[in-house]
Amino acid sequence: MNATIQTNFARLQIMKSKVLAALRKGENYELKTELNSEYKERRKEAVRRVIANMTVGKDVSGLFTDVLKNMHTDDLEIKKLIYLYLINYAKTQPDLVILAINTFVKDAEDTNPLIRALAIRTMGCLHVVEVLDHLCDPLRKCLKDPNPYVRKTAVMCVAKVYDLNPAVADENGFVGAVREALSDANPMVVSNAVSALTEINEMTPGRDVWRLDSSTVPVLLTAINECIEWGQIAILEALASYTPQGEKEAESICERLLPRLQHANGSVVLTTVRLLIQYEKFVRRADLLTQFAKKMVPPLITLLSSEPEIQYVALRNINIILQHHPKLLSKEIRVFFCKYNDPIYVKYEKLDVLVRICSERNTDPLLNELKEYAREVDVDFVRRAIQAIGRLAIRYESAADKAVKVLVELLQLKVNSVVQDVVIVLRDVFRRYPQTFADVVPTLCEHIDYVNEPDAKAALIWILGEYSEHISNIGNLLSVCLEGFLEEEDEDVQLALVSSVVKFFLKSPQQGQALVLKTLKTATEKCANPDVRDRAYIYWRLLSANPNAARAVALAEKPPVEIENANLPPSLLEELISELGNVSSVLQQPAKLFVYKKADKAGVPRDSDLGARYGDGFDGADGGAATSTSDNGAMGGIGAGNEGEPELLISF
């Protein structure tokens, strides 16, 4: 018993000293010893640990030569790990990489196709020019390898070589070999060849290394049937660059594309939709066009049953498709109703689509639905729902009654944030239908105590001024507002109050006289804001010089409210339609905004000249994106508090 304790203790001591020694010399030192161990298992374990350290971000580049010594091994796992190590550190030690070349070249001739492919794939990933010379011979052989698994890897490797040095790829006839691979018997080789050629084309803009023509297109359309999902996408994307040689060809391509809509992969579906829309302009037969549209709808809707991220991309794209084909989904409004557990970003997009596809006939169910959303807890979502109600009211006169009814019901919930948003939206609706909803104003006034955000306050005060004759205690209400006038920091509220009091006075001079004097006096004498002072002075002078002129200014008929226009600019829309599914259509921004030129380093913050270089000239596009993501842009333009009076003043 005692003896065992003692031996255990002794062991502990030894371990402790070993650990301490290791700590002293550093872990890398220990790994170095282990990598050079005479025992295979220990070397293997050491390689694993090196990779583990690399994974967590520790620098193990100092072990380069020691790791390399283990490269010549029969163990596939070790081989793969060392290759991985090389991919990571080759760039930092290009001269040492040459030491690995022999093994690579040898592996590329291995009897096992898996190892041949692995060697070729890894050599391409090293991004080291020095490797290129040694890569050419093995690559040439692998392109003609009897095993398709090796060929599909070799074909991809050509794109990597081309990226490093186009001349080498050309001189060795690699690009030609990839072109030949397009007619390979194996579908994976074909689709990788398509991917590689597409890549190569992108690397050399202006010089089409590969161009689809009417003889290659049918070959690809046949190959697509045999390809795995990713290969299908590669081919579909390549087809997008092809312009059909006439109506007949476009028709037949489209008809052969239709089956792709039934594929389980959402990207195959969306890329097919992109192609169909793109080829539509070459097809004239109306029956075919309706057939295409009809076939597109169900798969697009099925995308909404996918994972939330996929739904999000689908919805962003549906939004674009709808601007191109406004009627496409008008019968499907209910599938866009929000589920309680949808992620917020999906709800936002659904809301956008709902408002977009709502026709005059289905405003009623949608308004009921929006009312439901306006009672959820997420403040931003609630705001968007309320704004959506406003958009419907402004767009469809027939829906205005119901919309206002819903808004008033929401108001009566007395939830602070809801009241603010409702007031702002009501102001816009009142602008659109002057004097139509006067009977709602008294109810609105009952909730005046809840209104405390500047925007909402300005909106409410504007309503008070416009509808003063319908409010029995208007004098009191405005006086209460005036009490807080100087503490009020927001100029929109102050401006609105000055205008509203003047309107009130013009409509009922006797009741309003004292108040208007007090207001104008306070505004001109005590207000710190020059704009507010100026407006008050102008009104004062107008009123004292010529009350009729003042009436003409303050009570002038306002220009009609613009109907919101959340559409993308046509040129951008066309661009995004041809890039459906791509990052640009998800962001709803032109690619040039977020894709850097090849020479520019991505992923690091650039100097402040970024704005100057990219910000200019894209303002319009930027604005388009903003309006489609948030409704604020669209709604903001409707009644910015001073309702067009400044223009009138200038013309006066």
Next chain:
Amino acid sequence: MASAVFLLDLKGKPLIARDYRGDIPLTAIDRFMPLLEDREDEEGTSLPVMTENGVTYLHLREKDVYLVALTRKNTNAMTLLQFLHHLSKVFTEYFKTLEEESIRDNFVIIYELLDEMMDYGVPQITEPKILQEYITQESHMLEITPRPPMAVTNAVSWRSEGISYRKNEVFLDVVESINMLVNPTGNVLSSEIQGAIKMKVYLSGMPELRLGLNDKVMFESTGRSAKGKAVEMEDIRFHQCVRLSKFESDRTISFIPPDGEFELMTYRLNTQLKPLIWCESVVESHRGRVEYMVKAKAQFKHRSTANNVEIVVPVPNDADSPKFKSTIGSVKYAPERSAFVWKIKQFQGGKEALLRAHFGLPSIRDDDPERRPPIGVKFEIPYFTTSGIQVRYLKIVEKSGYQALPWVRYITKNGDYQLRMPEPMTSGGSRLPPI
């Protein structure tokens, strides 16, 4: 195409990374988390696609792991997100669950998988069953080194040759999930059937299968009149083994199946359905207590029975001291879900059940709007499909000429099944009699 793929922990720290193109510095991933948080502040939600400094970040979250793809091109975002989902599926197949721990424990094999599933940023083989044939947990010596499976190199990428079973059998499960959204007054806002045909295939060799359904479009196009009902499926999506062009031309579903379990097809029907299980609820809220009355009704044929019915009724977060009474089944309070759960083992068609619940509430409550989650319902009705879809035949032909038996099973269950709650009644005296 992706420049790099990362697996991150919840703090945004990389667990594992694979650089495919070397055109983005790997430090770019450090900006992922701040970007995500910015979005949450600005828009109130994170977004699956974000861009900054010429790098686009596409991501999804699986338990405590972020899967992120980085690209500097205007590439196909849908493809990359689909790829990330495939990645997550493959990892789950390999390690049972995808979480931080399983990633740390299996980094070697994850590197191998990442290397195999994507080349130069282009997705390659992602079928878990095929990958498992040549990328395995155990390390191999060269003499028994795996080779690329035949499936990778022949035209049928989802099935290897030389599979052999003593007894050749095929199991077909027709599963219909009902998605339903109902408003408090009982109006169905939206309803759809999500159908799936799942197969378990234990067949030798390279069998050719042909599946016949009572598909209305096919009946019409061939001019045959259907005996009984034919179903018009709105959108059908097939596993990649199905010959799509063949289906497009004459609506036959023909395929060489993968081995083992897979989902052959999914379909969707967007019809106005009556809720199979309908719950009518009344909520009464008083100072210090809230009461519920829920009436559940099985609105399907008498000879069918719904199994394992679970009705989840939400209650306020701070509800306490529950009291329940129900005509059938058992009720339990689940405070962690802010709901009570009513379980009915067997609920026969046409029957009704009643439940009463009473909760205490703290007397001081704020005026903020309550979250109003919907009632959720779970159920399974065997031997029954809502759409009426039927498997007419499954023909199996293999060159060795064996006989194989197909087995078919039908089941209808809940999908996303939400019944919105009514407004709680407050004014007036108690309308519900005491429990």
